[in-house]
Amino acid sequence: HCLDRLIMERLTETTLQALALLLSGDPGLWSIVGISFGVSLRAIIFVVPLALLVAFWLAYTRFPGRRILISTFQSLLSVPAVVVGLTVYLLLSRQGPFGDLHLLFTQQAMVIGQMLLGFPTIVAMGHAAFQAGERRAWETARTLGAHPIRAFITLLHELRYGLLVAVLAAFGRVISEVGVSMMVGGNILDHTRNIPTAIALETSKGEFSQGIALGIVLIIMAFSLNFLLSWFQGKGQVTV
Numbered sequence: 423h424c425l426d427r428l429i430m431e432r433l434t435e436t437t438l439q440a441l442a443l444l445l446s447g448d449p450g451l452w453s454i455v456g457i458s459f460g461v462s463l464r465a466i467i468f469v470v471p472l473a474l475l476v477a478f479w480l481a482y483t484r485f486p487g488r489r490i491l492i493s494t495f496q497s498l499l500s501v502p503a504v505v506v507g508l509t510v511y512l513l514l515s516r517q518g519p520f521g522d523l524h525l526l527f528t529q530q531a532m533v534i535g536q537m538l539l540g541f542p543t544i545v546a547m548g549h550a551a552f553q554a555g556e557r558r559a560w561e562t563a564r565t566l567g568a569h570p571i572r573a574f575i576t577l578l579h580e581l582r583y584g585l586l587v588a589v590l591a592a593f594g595r596v597i598s599e600v601g602v603s604m605m606v607g608g609n610i611l612d613h614t615r616n617i618p619t620a621i622a623l624e625t626s627k628g629e630f631s632q633g634i635a636l637g638i639v640l641i642i643m644a645f646s647l648n649f650l651l652s653w654f655q656g657k658g659q660v661t662v
Contacts, residue, residue, distance in 0.1 A: 440634035450612075451632060455639055458616035461529050462597040465536035470589060473541050477548030477588075478574065482560065492549060498542035504601030510535040511605045527608035532616070535602035540592035547591055551584030552577075583654045590654070594647045598640060 443451050514526040525531045559580040563573035600618035607614035617636045624633035
């Protein structure tokens with residue numbers, strides 16, 4: 423009982439320290455948060471246009487090998503982040519084909535790795551959204567003489583809720599991953615250290631207050647994303 427009480431007291435004390443760090447605006451803590459969100463937002467912004475085009479192409483065209491390609495993207499959803507990180511590391515290392523770019527252990531390398539993680543998520547879920555939507559929006563726009571780009575934008579508007587779910591799901595995956603960020607970012611303070619890698623580092627050092635503070639940020643973000651996902655899914659069902 424004494425041991426349990428000591429553990430609870432220690433946990434309470436550490437949690438209070440974590441909350442104090444968050445509320446005090448600790449520059450080191452919020453620098454990590456800023457890097458994490460900045461890298462992940464860039465990765466998603468860069469990957470969304472191409473991913474949605476590929477999802478549309480898979481949903482609205484027929485060609486040999488289409489089903490295999492769709493299954494491939496769906497299978498890529500389960501690929502561990504550390505495998506993606508290892509692949510990017512080998513490509514960007516000095517002995518790799520892109521070693522001359524000197525991108526390893528930079529935020530740019532983290533963005534590339536997270537793009538590779540987010541791309542199949544948006545393609546697979548975006549394809550499902552395009553498949554579930556009404557083809558009439560696209561067909562009507564084309565019949566009325568709309569340019570393909572204009573018709574595509576009209577279709578995106580019609581299916582916006584389902585597509586936003588895909589984008590948010592991809593963002594949730596990339597911002598919480600640790601494998602890619604650790605391997606190609608190097609966990610460099612004030613440069614490539616993001617929320618997951620900082621939590622891993624602080625925990626290994628036995629410094630739990632900052633780890634708990636960053637964990638709280640991730641938990642708040644997870645609840646916010648889940649709320650938005652549920653809301654957008656509900657709106658999409660109402661629209662259909």
